[in-house]
Amino acid sequence: MNTPTTGPRNRRPSWYEIRLQGRLDPRWATRFDGMTLTTDSDGTTLLQGPVVDQAALHGLLHRLRDVGLPLVSVARVETGPPEVDPTTPQPRTPDDAEPGD
Numbered sequence: 001m002n003t004p005t006t007g008p009r010n011r012r013p014s015w016y017e018i019r020l021q022g023r024l025d026p027r028w029a030t031r032f033d034g035m036t037l038t039t040d041s042d043g044t045t046l047l048q049g050p051v052v053d054q055a056a057l058h059g060l061l062h063r064l065r066d067v068g069l070p071l072v073s074v075a076r077v078e079t080g081p082p083e084v085d086p087t088t089p090q091p092r093t094p095d096d097a098e099p100g101d
Helices: 026-032 054-067
Strands: 014-021 036-039 044-051 071-077
Touching (some): 014 054, 026 036, 044 054, 054 071
Antiparallel strands (some): 014 071, 036 044
8 A cells, every 4th residue: 555755644755765777977966856866886876865745756757767877776765863843842951041041
């Protein structure tokens, strides 16, 4: 069963790693929504970064197809800790104290 990547429960983009056979110059990153491009010694290129939803992922894959490099893999990966909701009050620490507190 497919689970949507967006919606009320999950507002954060999913992170993906997409590997291509061949070398893609890092200047192409702007064409791929600012994803990080890394060329590896095995002759592959790794794109890493957030993808907001399935429609954006399909659009990204279409652009990659147009480049002409063979697709090796696509993987959704876990990222760091969840982002803090800026509307939720956070506990203060002694370092946060203002003069006169």
